[in-house]
Amino acid sequence: MGANSDAQAVSSAATAAEQRAHIDDTATACQGCTFSRSTGLPARMGKATAEIKGKFPECIKDEFVMLAHSLGLTESELLRSLVMVRLYGVAGAERMHSNQLRAAAGIGPEWTPMEPAGS
Numbered sequence: 705m706g707a708n709s710d711a712q713a714v715s716s717a718a719t720a721a722e723q724r725a726h727i728d729d730t731a732t733a734c735q736g737c738t739f740s741r742s743t744g745l746p747a748r749m750g751k752a753t754a755e756i757k758g759k760f761p762e763c764i765k766d767e768f769v770m771l772a773h774s775l776g777l778t779e780s781e782l783l784r785s786l787v788m789v790r791l792y793g794v795a796g797a798e799r800m801h802s803n804q805l806r807a808a809a810g811i812g813p814e815w816t817p818m819e820p821a822g823s
Contacts, residue, residue, distance in 0.1 A: 756787065 760768075772782040788797040 752784065756783070 768782070769779055772779045775782065777785070785797065788800070792800070
């Protein structure tokens with residue numbers, strides 16, 4: 705049983721390493737990519753195109769970028785999440801995100817089934 709556990713642990717570590725490498729590859733490929741709608745924003749809010757700006761010391765920006773990337777987010781995604789949590793609370797921001805995921809899965813309130821072609 706010990707050998708099996710060790711093999712599973714090695715396999716799990718290898719899978720985790722592969723996933724991290726894939727995330728890093730994706731993040732590198734998407735450097736500079738911008739999306740018109742962010743995860744967590746309901747369609748009724750429209751596109752995420754309005755800007756919120758602020759001036760910060762270089763050291764704070766650097767730490768913010770490192771924090772965002774350590775969470776697997778862009779700076780915009782982290783800032784958007786922080787603002788949404790302050791405005792709507794954690795439960796409200798979670799609900800918006802959950803509704804968008806449910807809509808993507810075809811089970812949410814924003815999802816409307818399309819008629820089959822030729823109907």
